[in-house]
Amino acid sequence: MFVTMRMVLLLAVYAALFLGIPILISVYVYRDAKAREMPAALWAVVAALCPAFIGLVIYLLARTGRSSLRCPGCGGPVQESFALCPRCGALLKDRCQKCGFALERDWTVCPSCGQPIPEEGRQAVPPVKKGDRGLQWLLGIVIAVPVVLLAVVLLSLVSFQGVADGGTSMMGVDAISASDLREGSAVAQWVAQCDAAGEDGIYALASVYQDGDTAVSCCWLYLKNVDGLVNHYSQREGGLLSDSALVVDLTPDATAPPAYLVYVEARGSESVDGVLVTMEGETLDCAVTESGEALTYEGQVYPYLAS
Numbered sequence: 001m002f003v004t005m006r007m008v009l010l011l012a013v014y015a016a017l018f019l020g021i022p023i024l025i026s027v028y029v030y031r032d033a034k035a036r037e038m039p040a041a042l043w044a045v046v047a048a049l050c051p052a053f054i055g056l057v058i059y060l061l062a063r064t065g066r067s068s069l070r071c072p073g074c075g076g077p078v079q080e081s082f083a084l085c086p087r088c089g090a091l092l093k094d095r096c097q098k099c100g101f102a103l104e105r106d107w108t109v110c111p112s113c114g115q116p117i118p119e120e121g122r123q124a125v126p127p128v129k130k131g132d133r134g135l136q137w138l139l140g141i142v143i144a145v146p147v148v149l150l151a152v153v154l155l156s157l158v159s160f161q162g163v164a165d166g167g168t169s170m171m172g173v174d175a176i177s178a179s180d181l182r183e184g185s186a187v188a189q190w191v192a193q194c195d196a197a198g199e200d201g202i203y204a205l206a207s208v209y210q211d212g213d214t215a216v217s218c219c220w221l222y223l224k225n226v227d228g229l230v231n232h233y234s235q236r237e238g239g240l241l242s243d244s245a246l247v248v249d250l251t252p253d254a255t256a257p258p259a260y261l262v263y264v265e266a267r268g269s270e271s272v273d274g275v276l277v278t279m280e281g282e283t284l285d286c287a288v289t290e291s292g293e294a295l296t297y298e299g300q301v302y303p304y305l306a307s
């Protein structure tokens with residue numbers, strides 16, 4: 001199985017979406033509910049588990065406005081009607097000098113006894129309204145994440161379209177013997193290394209070079225005692241979840257040579273990311289070596305095979 005950077009990245013995004021956001025919501029709801037003296041653990045669970053933010057919406061509708069006012073002295077929660085902070089005793093409302101009635105800040109006359117209220121006599125500091133920054137952040141994240149995700153999907157569709165529009169031409173040569181290779185060529189050296197490794201299996205030597213505007217992706221496969229012959233080869237286009245790949249499909253065949261080479265090449269506007277060898281729907285293990293050289297078929301075999 002191919003594990004690519006793209007898959008890792010996508011998994012991280014999904015993890016953030018399906019785990020991170022509910023965790024953020026439940027932390028916010030827990031702290032907010034605790035400050036409002038509501039059952040915090042219960043609301044945190046409801047907010048995290050109800051799908052599509054329904055839990056959060058219900059909580060925001062149900063929560064009491066009890067703690068939105070704060071004492072300017074100690075920061076503790078106070079209510080609109082308080083004349084004093086019950087925790088630190090800070091003066092929140094002035095009193096009428098004549099009758100002691102608790103006065104609002106914008107009054108000029110005492111409503112109880114009609115005494116004018118002198119401006120210079122005011123000493124109370126009114127409670128401060130606590131802004132809900134946590135909620136602003138939370139809503140920002142809840143809105144931004146799907147927008148970013150949508151942008152990623154759209155961008156990946158655009159690049160997918162680019163590959164499809166570019167058009168790809170494929171060529172391949174089956175069942176090349178190692179003795180057909182030009183002596184000392186890069187592929188001959190690589191085959192010698194594979195033989196030295198000694199194990200049966202499939203080895204791939206991949207290289208990419210630029211031919212004008214065309215990216216040429218070359219792939220040599222060396223099959224050692226695989227008991228399969230090439231059925232067909234194709235290019236799988238990259239999508240959101242997978243890289244593009246040269247796909248070589250084998251059919252089981254006991255008469256296959258014990259060790260032989262296959263050459264596959266794709267020409268297109270973009271290079272191909274990987275190599276995939278399959279047999280009857282299964283992906284076979286393949287030891288891939290990347291090379292910086294242009295390892296074309298013509299460059300690696302004896303001249304009489306080049307035609």
Ligand SMILES: [Zn+2]
Nearest residue numbers: 071074085088
């Ligand atoms: Zn206070």
Ligand SMILES: [Zn+2]
Nearest residue numbers: 096099110113
């Ligand atoms: Zn009064």
